[in-house]
Amino acid sequence: MKKKILITGTNGQLGSELQKLAPAHSQFEFLPVDINTLNLCDKTKTLSFFRNNPPDYIINCAAYTAVDKAEDEIENCYKVNCDAVRNIAEATPAQTRIIHISTDYVFDGTGKTPLKESDHPNPQSVYGKSKLAGEQVLMQIKPESIIIRTAWLYSSFGNNFVKTMIRLGKERSELNVVCDQHGTPTYAADLAQAVLNIIRRSEEKNAFPAGIYHYSNEGATTWFDFTKKILQLARITTCTVHPISASQYPTKAPRPEYSVLDKTKIKETFGIVIPDWEWSLGILLLSGHHSSIKN
Numbered sequence: 001m002k003k004k005i006l007i008t009g010t011n012g013q014l015g016s017e018l019q020k021l022a023p024a025h026s027q028f029e030f031l032p033v034d035i036n037t038l039n040l041c042d043k044t045k046t047l048s049f050f051r052n053n054p055p056d057y058i059i060n061c062a063a064y065t066a067v068d069k070a071e072d073e074i075e076n077c078y079k080v081n082c083d084a085v086r087n088i089a090e091a092t093p094a095q096t097r098i099i100h101i102s103t104d105y106v107f108d109g110t111g112k113t114p115l116k117e118s119d120h121p122n123p124q125s126v127y128g129k130s131k132l133a134g135e136q137v138l139m140q141i142k143p144e145s146i147i148i149r150t151a152w153l154y155s156s157f158g159n160n161f162v163k164t165m166i167r168l169g170k171e172r173s174e175l176n177v178v179c180d181q182h183g184t185p186t187y188a189a190d191l192a193q194a195v196l197n198i199i200r201r202s203e204e205k206n207a208f209p210a211g212i213y214h215y216s217n218e219g220a221t222t223w224f225d226f227t228k229k230i231l232q233l234a235r236i237t238t239c240t241v242h243p244i245s246a247s248q249y250p251t252k253a254p255r256p257e258y259s260v261l262d263k264t265k266i267k268e269t270f271g272i273v274i275p276d277w278e279w280s281l282g283i284l285l286l287s288g289h290h291s292s293i294k295n
């Protein structure tokens with residue numbers, strides 16, 4: 001019998017990329033669920049759902065991701081990013097393996113070297129605090145789970161920085177973009193592939209090495225250099241990008257100044273090869289399959 005992989009948050013960026021990869025992984029049965037099929041904040045329904053449909057794996061892509069709005073919607077944010085994670089952990093039988101997605105925003109961003117899984121988290125925003133609370137609740141209830149922290153996620157699906165910059169680059173002749181926050185973009189298709197590689201490997205080796213892992217694309221950049229590359233690859237030549245400091249672009253939720261993730265652990269544990277961020281951005285923006293993002 002095929003092993004069942006349940007994907008939550010299936011209409012989001014990562015959930016959509018996972019669904020897209022599903023046909024190439026026909027050894028598994030994929031069960032994509034959205035908020036209408038299963039609202040993870042509803043404890044009773046979540047319990048009964050997993051009692052009736054216990055999957056072998058859950059990839060939890062569901063999240064409250066509106067980082068600035070979260071500062072005003074604290075309760076809603078914690079409901080999805082922490083309470084729903086507790087519901088999943090409590091509702092799933094012992095044999096169900098959970099892969100949960102978290103964020104670089106659990107760090108305060110004051111460091112200067114790539115962040116390791118063992119580095120001390122110190123979130124500065126409601127979103128970051130709620131995601132850290134979700135990690136902690138999962139590790140308390142189901143310490144045999146895997147948590148993957150990622151950063152600067154983009155995809156041809158959903159709303160993201162790449163799409164916004166392409167739209168603004170077409171509309172405006174000048175853009176001011178923050179040049180003193182450092183991180184690494186992550187193409188959600190690469191992360192989706194990495195997650196499925198982890199599951200495939202876990203099946204082959206009959207081992208599921210629990211714990212926290214970091215994943216983004218390779219390399220490092222700033223929002224300013226990221227934007228210049230986006231416009232260059234999208235062949236938008238009518239817009240000039242100017243560097244500004246984060247202090248000139250105040251946001252409701254503070255962003256980490258430095259959140260480059262160290263990926264050594266995930267690469268060594270699972271034999272994952274991670275593409276460079278510029279390469280992956282090029283795959284998205286230069287490929288005919290993703291022409292929708294350019295228009």
Ligand SMILES: NC(=O)c1ccc[n+]([C@@H]2O[C@H](COP(=O)([O-])OP(=O)(O)OC[C@H]3O[C@@H](n4cnc5c(N)ncnc54)[C@H](OP(=O)(O)O)[C@@H]3O)[C@@H](O)[C@H]2O)c1
Nearest residue numbers: 009011012013014035039040062063065101103150151153
């Ligand atoms: N986006 C980033 O830059 C970024 C960076 C670092 C880490 N991450 C993490 O990466 C993961 C995937 O992010 P993403 O960008 O793919 O997120 P996304 O596009 O915002 O998708 C999240 C999905 O979760 C669903 N959801 C919300 N509340 C739910 C509930 N109560 N029950 C079931 N589903 C619910 C949403 O459904 P509706 O659309 O119907 O509300 C949405 O489809 C998240 O854990 C996020 O925290 C994201």
